[in-house]
Amino acid sequence: MAFxxxxxxxxxxxxxxxxxxxxxxxxxxxxxxxxxxxQERRQLLNVVKRRTRRExxxxxxxxxxxxxxxxxxNSAQKDVHHDA
Amino acid sequence: xxxxxxxxxxxxxxxAISAKLQPLFWxxxxxxxxxxxxxxLAFAPADYQQGNSFRIIYVHVPAAFLAQSIxxxxxxxxxxxxxxxxxxxxxxxxxxxxxxxxxxxxxLFSGAVWGVPTWGTWWMWDARLTSMLILxxxxxxxxALRGAFSSRDSGSRAASVLAMVGVINIPIIKYSVDWWYTxxxxxxxxxxxRAAMTMDMWAPLLIMVLGFYSFFIALTLMRTRSEILRRxxxxxxxxxxxxxxx
Amino acid sequence: xxxxxxxxxxxxxxxxKRDLTLMLRRRGEVLNPLVFFALVITLFPIGIxxxxxxxxxxxxxxxxxxxxxAALLSLDSLFRSDYDDGSLEQLLLAPQPLAALGLAxxxxxxxxxxxxxxxxxxxxxxxxxxxxxxxxxLALSLALGTxxxxxxxxxxAALTVGLARGGVLLSLLVLPLxxxxxxxxxxxxxxxxxxxxxxxxxxxxxxxxxxALMLAPWAIAASLRISING
Numbered sequence: 001m002a003f004x005x006x007x008x009x010x011x012x013x014x015x016x017x018x019x020x021x022x023x024x025x026x027x028x029x030x031x032x033x034x035x036x037x038x039q040e041r042r043q044l045l046n047v048v049k050r051r052t053r054r055e056x057x058x059x060x061x062x063x064x065x066x067x068x069x070x071x072x073x074n075s076a077q078k079d080v081h082h083d084a
Numbered sequence: 085x086x087x088x089x090x091x092x093x094x095x096x097x098x099x100a101i102s103a104k105l106q107p108l109f110w111x112x113x114x115x116x117x118x119x120x121x122x123x124x125l126a127f128a129p130a131d132y133q134q135g136n137s138f139r140i141i142y143v144h145v146p147a148a149f150l151a152q153s154i155x156x157x158x159x160x161x162x163x164x165x166x167x168x169x170x171x172x173x174x175x176x177x178x179x180x181x182x183x184x185x186x187x188x189x190x191x192l193f194s195g196a197v198w199g200v201p202t203w204g205t206w207w208m209w210d211a212r213l214t215s216m217l218i219l220x221x222x223x224x225x226x227x228a229l230r231g232a233f234s235s236r237d238s239g240s241r242a243a244s245v246l247a248m249v250g251v252i253n254i255p256i257i258k259y260s261v262d263w264w265y266t267x268x269x270x271x272x273x274x275x276x277x278r279a280a281m282t283m284d285m286w287a288p289l290l291i292m293v294l295g296f297y298s299f300f301i302a303l304t305l306m307r308t309r310s311e312i313l314r315r316x317x318x319x320x321x322x323x324x325x326x327x328x329x330x
Numbered sequence: 331x332x333x334x335x336x337x338x339x340x341x342x343x344x345x346x347k348r349d350l351t352l353m354l355r356r357r358g359e360v361l362n363p364l365v366f367f368a369l370v371i372t373l374f375p376i377g378i379x380x381x382x383x384x385x386x387x388x389x390x391x392x393x394x395x396x397x398x399x400a401a402l403l404s405l406d407s408l409f410r411s412d413y414d415d416g417s418l419e420q421l422l423l424a425p426q427p428l429a430a431l432g433l434a435x436x437x438x439x440x441x442x443x444x445x446x447x448x449x450x451x452x453x454x455x456x457x458x459x460x461x462x463x464x465x466x467x468l469a470l471s472l473a474l475g476t477x478x479x480x481x482x483x484x485x486x487a488a489l490t491v492g493l494a495r496g497g498v499l500l501s502l503l504v505l506p507l508x509x510x511x512x513x514x515x516x517x518x519x520x521x522x523x524x525x526x527x528x529x530x531x532x533x534x535x536x537x538x539x540x541x542a543l544m545l546a547p548w549a550i551a552a553s554l555r556i557s558i559n560g
Contacts (some may be wrong), residue, residue, distance in 0.1 A: 002129055009126060012136040015201050019139050022194040023125070026143040029186055030299065037306050044313040048326035051317070218506045225503045232493050241556045242489050246503060249485055249549055253507050256538070260510035264517070 089168065095312040096321050098172045102305040109302035116295030123288035131285075140198040142289055146296035147190040148212070151219055152254070154184035154300065158226070159251035162244030172308070174240045175315065177247065178230065179307035183300060185223035191216050211265035215258050222250045236315075341426040342434045349438035352411075359407045360442050363400040364450055370396040371454045382459040389458035390519035393468060394475075394512055396454075397447045401476050402501060402508075404443040405483040408435065409491040409554070418491070419558055428554060429547035436484045436550070444476025464522035467532075474535040475515040481539075481546040482507050488553035511538055 003009040012019045091097045124142035131138035161177035164170055192213065199208045207213070226243050233239035281289075316322050353360060374392050375385060385392075412418040421431055451472050452465040460468065486504040490496030518531035 002127055012139070013130065015135055015137040018137045018197050018201055019125075022140040022197045023143055025193055026147065026190050029190060033183065033186060033303065037303060037310070041306065041310045041313070044310055044317075045326045045329050048313065048317050048322055049329075052323045052326065218509060221502065221506045225499075225506065228499055228502060229489060232490075232496075232499055238556055238559070242553065245485075245549060245552050245556065246489060249507070252545065253510070256510045256541075257506070260513040264513045267517070 089170070092170050092172050095172055095175070095316050096319075099309050099312050102309055106302055106305045106309075109298050109305065113295055113298035113302050116291050116298055120288050120292035120295050124292060128285055128288050129282070134202055137198060137201045140194050142292045144191055144194040144198060145289060146293045147187045147194065148216065149293055150296050150300055151184055151188040151191050151216065153297075154180050154187060155219065155223065155247070155254065156251055158184060159244075159247040162247040166241060166244050171315070172312070174244070175308050175311040176304060177244065178240070179311055180304055181223060181227050181230070181243075183303060183307075185220060185227065187296075187300075188216055188220040188223055192220065209265070211258075211262045214265070215261050218257055218261070219254070222254075226250065338426050338430060341424060342430055345421075345431050345434040346438055349435050350442075353407075353438060353442050356407070359404070360446070363404040363443050364446055366403055367396050367400040367447055367450065368454060370399060371457060374458070386459040386461055389455060389460040390464070390468070390516045390523070392458060393451055393455060393460070394472070394516040394519070397451060397472055397476065398479060398508055398512055400447055401444060401479045402483060402504060404439070405480075405487045405500060405504070406497055408439050408484055408487045410487075413491045413557070418554065422555060422558055428551035432484065432488070432550040432554065433543075433547045436480050436546075439484070440477050440480040444480050445473060447476055448472035460519075461523045463525070464519050467522035467528055468519050471515045471518040471532065471535060474532065474539055475511045478511050478535070478539045478542045479508060481542040481550075482511075485546055485549045485553055488550050488557060490557075491554075492557040511535065514538070 010016060010020075120142065125139055128139070128142075130136045158177045158180045161173045161180070164173040165177065195213050195216065196207055199213075200206060226246050229246050230239040230243035233242060313322055313326075371392065374396075378384070378388075409418060412421070422428060424431065448469050451468050452460075455465055455468055483500075483504050486500045486507075489503065490500045493499065514531050514534045518528055518535065521527040521531050
């Protein structure tokens with residue numbers, strides 16, 4: 001151990017502000033980055049889920065129509081069979 | 085080798101394989117960062133001249149290394165995208181840029197903070213900090229350029245060109261700034277004082293560097309998968325996947 | 331059909347002639363960077379201090395930064411009007427390599443912006459009490475340097491020509507890449523003041539120019555294609 005007590009550890013020999021500021025900002029930023037990445041993924045999955053459900057509902061409501069209403073993202077795709 | 089490249093053309097394949105790789109890198113990152121942190125903050129010796137502020141090296145140097153490596157990776161991905169038209173390469177480049185910028189900021193911030201007890205000033209135009217600042221601008225340029233185009237493909241190609249131009253310039257900029265600094269500052273004392281580091285100082289540094297790199301890979305895999313979801317949202321396999329989750 | 335060699339030289343000459351004629355007609359665009367250069371130099375004594383000794387010590391850097399910014403300002407005129415009236419698209423369709431034609435355009439741009447800036451700089455140097463013995467190096471370093479700046483800047487101009495507010499983005503893209511040229515250009519003038527190392531600085535400026543001449547045309551061509559086909 002480079003320090004003989006916990007208090008000494010926090011004090012960092014007088015350089016506490018600098019060490020903890022640098023380490024703190026780094027740790028905080030990395031945590032925020034991870035949180036944001038997970039949030040992003042959750043949001044995307046939700047969006048896809050909602051859109052699928054909406055289109056299924058529309059398709060079920062109009063059984064006589066061959067073409068369900070689709071989001072403008074890719075109107076050429078109807079029943080997607082290719083998986084690449 | 086070509087089979088691998090052809091597999092890369094399929095975002096779905098990449099999504100599946102990265103699902104398996106991701107946990108490995110998250111575990112590695114967590115372990116390495118934990119061990120490195122404890123070792124660097126509590127067990128490694130303080131520097132003779134700089135005292136305990138020396139411990140900032142354990143975040144500053146890994147962040148600086150990553151900042152530069154990520155830019156190079158981004159440029160390579162851009163090249164792969166332009167030459168072989170592999171969409172996943174562009175997705176990887178897209179998600180790497182913000183992380184690279186963040187790491188550059190961390191390097192700048194920690195470097196500046198380190199300068200206060202060392203030089204008595206909040207900002208020092210030394211070669212490393214100046215180069216990092218220029219790198220930050222390069223990152224911001226790539227991110228801004230990609231977003232400025234209304235067509236995603238145009239934005240991707242423009243960002244790839246800029247990343248490649250940038251990566252060629254980085255060594256030139258580094259050399260020029262190094263030279264400029266030594267010309268104007270006769271006392272060339274580098275903040276890290278690499279020559280003076282003992283084994284029990286650079287071992288935790290190595291671990292932190294590895295930890296940061298593992299973090300970068302894990303995060304990139306995760307965000308690339310999200311990018312795949314975003315861009316392939318209308319494909320059946322994505323819809324089925326979304327239904328299965330939760 | 332012309333033989334490929336003949337076709338290329340004909341196309342390059344035609345591009346040079348066309349761009350020269352057009353730019354000379356737009357006197358404003360040619361004079362603007364020069365006036366900007368002079369204005370910015372005027373701002374420094376007002377904003378910092380009129381003390382000749384102080385100005386003399388920072389003159390090389392001030393002159394170089396102001397010239398660099400003036401060169402940046404002039405980049406917009408490189409491709410924009412051709413983009414707007416469709417002649418840039420025609421250039422893309424030409425059978426001759428776009429890299430060569432783009433290089434021709436950049437050459438004209440340098441001739442009518444970079445070179446005049448380099449020639450005007452000594453005058454402004456007088457206003458900043460630039461020490462004697464460095465005026466020739468000032469002009470020479472700027473002439474060499476602005477050629478590189480035109481080439482590098484053309485890449486940024488080509489990437490942003492199709493964008494709505496491309497001008498602001500252009501500065502962000504191009505200024506970091508300008509820094510090596512600035513360091514050795516201003517360094518050359520400093521070296522001239524202290525009387526040593528001029529040749530080394532100018533040699534490096536020359537090397538940077540050579541590198542830019544080799545690589546930039548391809549980047550410019552690729553960027554033009556992206557902006558037009560996008």
